[in-house]
Amino acid sequence: MSLDLSKFAALQKSSKQSFFQQKKLVTQVLAGQKVLCQECQQPLKFSSSEQAEHSGIFCPKGCTDIQLDCS
Ligand SMILES: [Zn+2]
Numbered sequence: 001m002s003l004d005l006s007k008f009a010a011l012q013k014s015s016k017q018s019f020f021q022q023k024k025l026v027t028q029v030l031a032g033q034k035v036l037c038q039e040c041q042q043p044l045k046f047s048s049s050e051q052a053e054h055s056g057i058f059c060p061k062g063c064t065d066i067q068l069d070c071s
Helices: 005-011 016-030
Strands: 045-047 055-058 065-068
Antiparallel strands (some): 055 065
């Protein structure tokens, strides 16, 4: 699996603070650390594009949905 975080950066233009938060969160999840959704406190999961329509970081309830464009 290759994941280019610079492409992730291109998807997150709106808020600098949330970009850094999300990038940190993505990095932690990809490193195998347990990270909880801030909304529902459920563990976040990484899904690759083979497993889902988009690769990204998701929580079970869908309140966290960070899409990563790996194509
Ligand atoms: Zn959630």
